[in-house]
Amino acid sequence: MTHDIAVVPGDGIGQEVTPAALEVLEALDIDFLFREAAAGDAVKAETGEALPQETYDLVASSDATLFGAAGETAADVILPLREAVDSFVNVRPARAYPGVDAVRPETDLVFLRENTEGVYSGHETRLSDDLSTLTRVVTDSASRRLAEFACEFVDDRGLDEFAVVHKANVMRETDGRFRDAVVDVADAGGVETQEVLMDAFATHVCLDPTQFDVVVCPNLAGDVLSDLAAGLVGGLGLLPSANVGPDRALFEPVHGTAPDIAGQGVANPAAAILSAAMLLEYLGHEDEGAAVQEAVEDVLEEGPRTGDLGGDASTDEVTAAVIDRL
Amino acid sequence: MTHDIAVVPGDGIGQEVTPAALEVLEALDIDFLFREAAAGDAVKAETGEALPQETYDLVASSDATLFGAAGETAADVILPLREAVDSFVNVRPARAYPGVDAVRPETDLVFLRENTEGVYSGHETRLSDDLSTLTRVVTDSASRRLAEFACEFVDDRGLDEFAVVHKANVMRETDGRFRDAVVDVADAGGVETQEVLMDAFATHVCLDPTQFDVVVCPNLAGDVLSDLAAGLVGGLGLLPSANVGPDRALFEPVHGTAPDIAGQGVANPAAAILSAAMLLEYLGHEDEGAAVQEAVEDVLEEGPRTGDLGGDASTDEVTAAVIDRL
Numbered sequence: 144m145t146h147d148i149a150v151v152p153g154d155g156i157g158q159e160v161t162p163a164a165l166e167v168l169e170a171l172d173i174d175f176l177f178r179e180a181a182a183g184d185a186v187k188a189e190t191g192e193a194l195p196q197e198t199y200d201l202v203a204s205s206d207a208t209l210f211g212a213a214g215e216t217a218a219d220v221i222l223p224l225r226e227a228v229d230s231f232v233n234v235r236p237a238r239a240y241p242g243v244d245a246v247r248p249e250t251d252l253v254f255l256r257e258n259t260e261g262v263y264s265g266h267e268t269r270l271s272d273d274l275s276t277l278t279r280v281v282t283d284s285a286s287r288r289l290a291e292f293a294c295e296f297v298d299d300r301g302l303d304e305f306a307v308v309h310k311a312n313v314m315r316e317t318d319g320r321f322r323d324a325v326v327d328v329a330d331a332g333g334v335e336t337q338e339v340l341m342d343a344f345a346t347h348v349c350l351d352p353t354q355f356d357v358v359v360c361p362n363l364a365g366d367v368l369s370d371l372a373a374g375l376v377g378g379l380g381l382l383p384s385a386n387v388g389p390d391r392a393l394f395e396p397v398h399g400t401a402p403d404i405a406g407q408g409v410a411n412p413a414a415a416i417l418s419a420a421m422l423l424e425y426l427g428h429e430d431e432g433a434a435v436q437e438a439v440e441d442v443l444e445e446g447p448r449t450g451d452l453g454g455d456a457s458t459d460e461v462t463a464a465v466i467d468r469l
Numbered sequence: 470m471t472h473d474i475a476v477v478p479g480d481g482i483g484q485e486v487t488p489a490a491l492e493v494l495e496a497l498d499i500d501f502l503f504r505e506a507a508a509g510d511a512v513k514a515e516t517g518e519a520l521p522q523e524t525y526d527l528v529a530s531s532d533a534t535l536f537g538a539a540g541e542t543a544a545d546v547i548l549p550l551r552e553a554v555d556s557f558v559n560v561r562p563a564r565a566y567p568g569v570d571a572v573r574p575e576t577d578l579v580f581l582r583e584n585t586e587g588v589y590s591g592h593e594t595r596l597s598d599d600l601s602t603l604t605r606v607v608t609d610s611a612s613r614r615l616a617e618f619a620c621e622f623v624d625d626r627g628l629d630e631f632a633v634v635h636k637a638n639v640m641r642e643t644d645g646r647f648r649d650a651v652v653d654v655a656d657a658g659g660v661e662t663q664e665v666l667m668d669a670f671a672t673h674v675c676l677d678p679t680q681f682d683v684v685v686c687p688n689l690a691g692d693v694l695s696d697l698a699a700g701l702v703g704g705l706g707l708l709p710s711a712n713v714g715p716d717r718a719l720f721e722p723v724h725g726t727a728p729d730i731a732g733q734g735v736a737n738p739a740a741a742i743l744s745a746a747m748l749l750e751y752l753g754h755e756d757e758g759a760a761v762q763e764a765v766e767d768v769l770e771e772g773p774r775t776g777d778l779g780g781d782a783s784t785d786e787v788t789a790a791v792i793d794r795l
């Protein structure tokens with residue numbers, strides 16, 4: 144069976160780390176058909192559109208997508224692309240690696256971020272010269288779907304609980320609904336839940352990240368708290384992510400376009416390659432996914448390393464070292 | 470001139486650290502008239518109301534309030550009390566102290582948190598069995614008032630810039646309005662602004678907190694990011710805060726009721742005493758405020774220390790040590 148993969152490198156270092164991830168996938172004995180499409184600042188400058196319709200359509204019809212990064216237009220690109228794969232959950236592992244300088248080297252978390260609603264549903268209104276509003280949306284259905292995914296996710300990992308982050312002491316109706324729906328599904332599935340207020344989570348994860356494993360969050364909380372965890376493990380350069388939908392998924396490094404180093408061939412491809420490892424697991428190639436992940440871990444520990452990790456290796460050298468270990 | 474001070478110890482360790490802060494104020498040569506009032510879980514259990522009207526009225530008519538902590542009813546108590554002093558800004562310094570184990574010992578930040586709107590304005594609706602919404606509110610007037618305060622605040626400290634946190638790439642209309650209003654006021658006042666996305670701030674403050682000094686935030690962002698900074702400096706036990714309004718203000722430690730240690734006389738009074746120092750500064754007693762703050766810093770460095778900081782001193786011993794140094 145051939146897997147149809149859309150490849151959307153985007154802008155900046157997206158153009159460097161996405162090919163690196165592709166090289167790794169091509170080194171495996173798996174049938175892929177890669178189709179590349181454009182999105183981001185560069186194509187907007189050319190055509191006026193950050194996300195051409197054919198890119199959207201390609202992503203919406205492929206088995207999976209490898210995305211790189213987009214610049215100023217990031218929100219115009221990534222939010223519709225998450226919709227294109229009907230992604231209801233953004234899976235964001237945040238793990239510290241041996242050999243990488245981290246504020247909290249014991250960090251090993253996975254955020255399961257609600258990926259469709261909250262403040263992201265985007266209904267904003269300019270009511271007067273003084274006043275604007277945004278309608279934050281929470282549904283039972285989206286919260287339950289996320290919780291069902293979370294139950295399977297912890298079960299697959301041999302765990303029996305997850306944390307639920309919310310701010311239901313203030314957002315009683317909306318985050319109350321989110322919390323109740325998630326806890327209800329977990330209860331029914333025999334999974335324990337640990338409730339944590341969003342602000343308290345921010346304190347506690349700094350003080351001791353080992354208190355948490357899998358963390359289920361509303362959309363914006365997942366955005367901010369996973370970036371916080373990125374800070375604890377030593378930067379965004381290492382975090383992969385998966386936007387999972389019922390029939391397809393989109394994989395992206397959590398980092399941006401890094402304009403300061405773009406075009407020099409020195410970007411760290413680790414997050415993009417780890418995203419490719421998540422793609423492999425998603426497509427049922429668990430062994431290959433695990434092998435790629437281990438290869439990246441070995442390279443992070445032993446080098447070669449890119450500049451962000453204190454080394455002076457190029458993207459190509461790191462990529463070659465990963466492939467070497469497969 | 471006598472200062473009328475409302476004292477609302479609340480629940481749990483609020484009942485221990487608030488008297489400690491009072492003792493310190495009483496040790497100074499300043500005329501205070503303290504009036505105590507009840508709020509929180511205990512008074513709710515007794516009377517059915519977490520915030521009795523006479524407490525609200527006392528706070529709304531005093532020059533300043535010292536608040537302790539409230540338990541389950543925290544939101545029912547503190548949100549109306551912030552309104553009682555018409556507080557438009559929550560000032561939250563987060564500083565690491567010599568002698569206190571911190572993930573990031575170089576942290577020295579002050580958050581200026583918008584204190585009236587955002588998701589806290591509280592318009593929530595249950596639209597159907599599946600769907601709830603919350604109306605997030607942002608006004609130019611509140612954003613500009615915060616920014617004017619921020620300009621004076623940095624100016625008083627001999628600084629010429631502040632950071633503005635927002636998520637205007639997603640909340641374009643509401644956080645766009647917030648950002649534009651804040652930047653506009655700063656520009657007019659000759660103050661530089663550094664724009665930082667809320668998620669990026671969470672990463673960057675972990676990687677290097679010295680990048681930031683004064684951080685101006687929407688309400689929820691200020692809530693979460695100041696708690697994150699609390700994690701970086703070693704816990705909530707050290708963070709004071711001031712809810713400032715045009716004519717009065719309310720001072721509170723950022724920590725909660727700590728039910729695990731409440732009633733044992735071992736709570737760390739540092740955050741409450743530092744909040745009293747902010748009250749002194751607010752009332753124009755800058756020298757005394759600075760003296761109290763230095764005394765707390767000395768005690769944090771040299772001991773005695775409470776259990777949260779690895780010591781075994783009581784609340785009373787720490788308080789006595791602070792007073793000793795005045």
Ligand SMILES: CC(C)[C@H](C(=O)O)[C@@H](O)C(=O)O
Pocket residue numbers: 217218221222366397638639668
């Ligand atoms: C670019 C932006 C819209 C996006 C988000 O807020 O989800 C990014 O921060 C992320 O986390 O992938």
Ligand SMILES: CC(C)[C@H](C(=O)O)[C@@H](O)C(=O)O
Pocket residue numbers: 312313342543544547548692723
């Ligand atoms: C108790 C709660 C309502 C409050 C808030 O969200 O503002 C608290 O977290 C704080 O930061 O003072």
